[in-house]
Amino acid sequence: MGVDVFPVQSYRFEVTLAAQATPCAINFLKWAMVTSGIPKDFLERAPISRCIQVKSAKGKLFTMYVQDVLTEHLEKEVPLGGKLTLYAALIYFDQKGPGIVVNEFSGPPSQQGSEKEAADCGCGQQFHSGSDYSAPAGTPVPVMEDGIVVKLEDNETATVDTPTAGQCGRYVVVKHSFANGRAAYSRYAQLGKLVGHDGRPIAVGQQLKAKDTIGEVGSKGRFHFEIRPVDSATMDQSPGWTKLYGADPAMDWSRYQTVDPAKFDAAVFGGKGAAAPEKK
CATH class of the missing domain: 2.70.70 (Glucose Permease (Domain IIA))
Structure with a gap:
C-alpha cells in the first residue's frame, strides 16, 4: 500500500453529477497538495472542505474534492443527473483511486445563462484566481x-x-x-x-x-x-x-x-x- 503524489496536472472530465457537495475528510489532501509543491498560504485562500460524486461516461462512480467557492454555484446550476464538464487537478493516487480537486466547471449550453458564463471563464483551471x-x-x-x-x-x-x-x-x-x-x-x-x-x-x-x-x-x-x-x-x-x-x-x-x-x-x-x- 502506498500513495503517489504528483506535480499539479490539469485534466478535463465530461461527467454526470451523481451527488452534490458534502463534507469530506481533507487532511490527507492538504498534505498531498503541499507535498506536490502548492504553497500552504494558497490552501488558506482557496479552501476545500467538500466532495462531490460524479459518474463517468462508462457509468463508473468517482468522488472528487471541490473548491468551496464552487459548491453554491454547482447546487444552483447543475441538477442531479445533469451533464457537466469539470476542470480539475490530479494531486495524488492511492489504493482508493485518484485524489482530484475540481477548480472549474461548466454545464451544457442549455444550462448556461449569463451568470453561468460569468462563473466559468476558464481562467483558473488549476486553481481559480479571481472574480468572473x-x-x-x-x-x-x-x-x-x-x-x-x-x-x-x-x-x-x-x-x-x-x-x-x-x-x-x-x-x-x-x-x-x-x-x-x-x-x-x-x-x-x-x-x-x-x-x-x-x-x-x-x-x-x-x-x-x-x-x-x-x-x-x-x-x-x-x-x-x-x-x-x-x-x-x-x-x-x-x-x-x-x-x-x-x-x-x-x-x-x-x-x-x-x-x-x-x-x-x-x-x-x-x-x-x-x-x-x-x-x-
Whole structure:
C-alpha cells in the first residue's frame, strides 16, 4: 500500500453529477497538495472542505474534492443527473483511486445563462484566481487604479502554466505602485479587443489613470478580474516557476497570490485610507 503524489496536472472530465457537495475528510489532501509543491498560504485562500460524486461516461462512480467557492454555484446550476464538464487537478493516487480537486466547471449550453458564463471563464483551471463577471460583448473594461501596463497577451487561446493563472485567452496586466512603497498587479482576462477608449491598441509601458479602458468584453460575454499584491511572503520561488518564467520579467505578476477583489481596498493598501485592522 502506498500513495503517489504528483506535480499539479490539469485534466478535463465530461461527467454526470451523481451527488452534490458534502463534507469530506481533507487532511490527507492538504498534505498531498503541499507535498506536490502548492504553497500552504494558497490552501488558506482557496479552501476545500467538500466532495462531490460524479459518474463517468462508462457509468463508473468517482468522488472528487471541490473548491468551496464552487459548491453554491454547482447546487444552483447543475441538477442531479445533469451533464457537466469539470476542470480539475490530479494531486495524488492511492489504493482508493485518484485524489482530484475540481477548480472549474461548466454545464451544457442549455444550462448556461449569463451568470453561468460569468462563473466559468476558464481562467483558473488549476486553481481559480479571481472574480468572473458577465457583460455584453464590446463593453469597455476599466482599470482599477493608476498604473502601467506590464504584460499583454493577444492570443485568444493562450495558456499560462502557473498553478494560479489558468487559461485566460487575451489579457492585460497592470502594475500599480502606491505612495507608501507598496505595489500590486491587476489582471483583466478573457477579453476581446485590447484597446483603450479611443479605439487604439493598448501597449506595454502605457501609463493609465484609474477607470481608463484597457479592453473590451469579448464575444462570450464574460471577463475575469484578479488582484495580486506584491508580497515577499507569497512570492513563488519554486523551481517550476523559475524554469518557466525566471527569464521573463513580464511574468513577475504571476509570482504572487491573488486576493479577493471584493475585499481589496486600494486606498487602504496604498496608505491613503484608514489603517487596515490588525490580524488576530
